[in-house]
Amino acid sequence: MSTKERLVEAGLRLLESEGPESLNARKLAAEIGASTMTVYTHFGGMAGLYEALVRQAFVQFAQALAAVERTDDAVSDLLTLGLAYRDFASASPQRYRLMFGVTAPGSGIAAPHDLTEEGTPSGIPEASETFGELRKAVQRALDAGRIDGDDSVAIAAQFWSMIHGFVLLEMSGFFGTEGGGVTAVLAPHATNLLMGLGDDQAAVARSAQSARERFGDATTTTRPGPPTADVRRGPRPRTDRKRT
């Protein structure tokens, strides 16, 4: 493995094990037994190294999503993709935050997406592959007639907003600390969105059950902890329409 690759590998490993504050030139260089100059030889500076970390993280992300098996139930695939998405983010929240270019005061580090030329939606081309996986799954649900619409990009963006927001709120602790947010918030949200897009309630329920089984019980295995009454769980019962 080249020095360049070792730096990126060590960066992602340290990020997960010791937190973002350990991502500094001296500690990183010591981790691979080199001097801080290697950062400048290979990446031009810490900003370049961060960008390389983001790219590598997005490669891992795309791989994790691509590993989700494609079945003949496009909605089940879409939901399983969502569970895999959330699992990837939960596995290393620091990595996920790094990927989406969040900045903090005091660090002279701009968001990676701000480093690129104007007009580019995202400076990280690898990021678009993540969205592409989502978009293709939506397109297959459209083709199967499960949901209505003519713009898979716009619909995929809705799913992306949903899960991106959920994941970030979850890792900020707004849904409690024991991972109950998936069944209490994310799953009902996905169900509601799919039904709003035209899918049938029973079909969604079947696909959701399928996704749960495909993904195993990994959806609730974030951290063990005492149950809280923060957010009640369970799917919301559907009733008849009450029109005003």
Place this chain on the structure above:
Amino acid sequence: MSTKERLVEAGLRLLESEGPESLNARKLAAEIGASTMTVYTHFGGMAGLYEALVRQAFVQFAQALAAVERTDDAVSDLLTLGLAYRDFASASPQRYRLMFGVTAPGSGIAAPHDLTEEGTPSGIPEASETFGELRKAVQRALDAGRIDGDDSVAIAAQFWSMIHGFVLLEMSGFFGTEGGGVTAVLAPHATNLLMGLGDDQAAVARSAQSARERFGDATTTTRPGPPTADVRRGPRPRTDRKRT
């Protein structure tokens, strides 16, 4: 105004005008004509100052949301709340990112929410007021029979996930740079979510139109820029249900 208040005020002002990298002790102290020691006298350090900034920003946020008028159309109120939410975030993306405790590598600054004792959903009590505004609007929609369900907290969390994710993706540039994401992504998403929650299509359309009128044309006035083909715009036409 006390030195403490002047520091917080200057911090939020500099954050908006010169970006997060200008939020350092020396520049901040110079801004109010003092030495860096004032930061330690009043806040114990930069971390304490950041926490004060977050608290103040959440106070502003709650005020902005509370300023939305409550009408007899609870869904219109909810949608208008969403537009105000997005507008607040767009007005100062750096402030919004600061509020939600995002961390960056290289800064020794932990997320504000991580600074508190274990088990607390959020270390910033002011943040819960924001969610409370959302939850009350959802409760009124439930009471009016517009949407179904028995847990306003879980439903409000879905709306929060939606708009939080949208806002962050939008400010990362994933929906283009000219603010078309609201009509292309956020509005359809809200519509779909509401319909999934049991509201009627025509009723949602009326409430959405009402919210648009109430909020004026502020929804598309982010930044002028060349049109992009990233995400197609315009509301997705609703078609008849295609049942399998």
Place this chain on the structure above:
DNA sequence: AACCCTGCCGTAACTATGTTATGGATAGCA
């Protein structure tokens, strides 16, 4: 009136971290 304590603040120094200047070592090649 004299004394002392407390809070607020400035000066200066200390530490950590990103960065740069400089030079050496090695590989490849003409």
Place this chain on the structure above:
DNA sequence: TGCTATCCATAACATAGTTACGGCAGGGTT
């Protein structure tokens, strides 16, 4: 052999968070 490019280490520099120390004003105590 000599040249060049690449990679890398040492050391120094710049910036920013932090701390040590002392001054000063205000108020209460003796």
